[in-house]
Amino acid sequence: MEHQYTFTGELQVKNLSCWRNDQVLFEQLNLNLTPGSVLFLEGENGSGKTSLLRILCGFRLADEGDILWNNQSTSSLPEYFENISFVGHKNGIKDELTVEENLNLMRSMATASDIKSDEVLKQIGLFKKSDVLSRLLSAGQKRKLALARLMMTNNSFWVLDEPFTSLDKASVVFFETLIKKHIARGGMLILTSHHDIDLSGLPVNQFSLSN
């Protein structure tokens, strides 16, 4: 049993609304997420899943409503944002840096976890590529490197937008296991995915966004 996360809390989304180009994406949305559980967002393309995740990460401003962390509004709570590990459509890795340089950069920017860079690279199968420029990686390899961000920090709140795009089966299994460990340590996860993903045994809340 690995040690539990120290910084955790309950996330509440209250009456959240989001418009885009004068169209309603969602209105009066209410959500709850407690430590040690998963929220699985469902919905068609364009139903506002990504927008919701971006609002939760503070990249986008909500048109109405509030996000609460332990009953405190997150707008005045920098600790909430520091505790987020986000992997979105964009990988957030630099093409001109090598695999290892990218990893070390992720680590040096945040509260680093105990795991060594070499160990992470071995686990995601990029150890032999550690000195290769990220530009030369395949789409799936880049995705794995982006997801390695989750292992480099001690953040307890993960926000994943279509995390398994272009991953091979073995890697999907690896990251599913990683998610299970994360939840067992008291972490929280919000994700969207059009891939079948196996989260059996985890407390998963499904939430459907529809237009």
Next chain:
Amino acid sequence: MFTAWSQILKRDLLIAFRRRSEIIHPLIFFVMVISLFPLAIGDDKVLLQKIAPAIIWVTALLATMLSLDNLFRSDFEDGSLEQMTLLKVPLSLLVTAKITAHWLITGLPLILITPLLAVLLYLPGETTWMLLLTLLLGTPTLSLIGAVGIALTVALRQGGVILSLLILPLYIPVLIFATLALQNTVQGFSAEAQLAMMLAILVLAITLAPFAIAAALKVSLN
């Protein structure tokens, strides 16, 4: 906090080193434009001497504008910017690391190559020293002001024209004080007042621009 700052600085310098061709472009523009003037004007030493400070300053200003485009573009497009907003270190501090790197890559080489170009334009030694001093005080201001504009327009597909309209008016005070300082030196007067003003503008830019840049980047992400 300082680790993150120096990591971003190191990262940007490394990336610049690996994309040399892009970085060297503004510098080549600077050298080419300035070396075309003696060819176009001919061997009129007095005229060249007279307009040399203006030529160098206007070209430096345009070269800086040319180099700005990439300042936040790649971070915006590959998602690094999103990740930066989630860090403990405030974005306003991280952008100062990026701008420092940008100035070291684009501003500093301009200054270093200026003495050579000054010889080409028959500029006397004393004026050359003053020219270097004004560039040293002025180019960081240009980078800082330009970064505000680029942060506002990074999300736009065709931001180029708006960018020039936004930042060129803000560049004009720097240009005026710099060329005034040089005129004074040429005529044998003291340029202290102009230099003090340029320093004041630089200090103002250093203290205010990072917050404006961070806010503008968040607007661009939204």
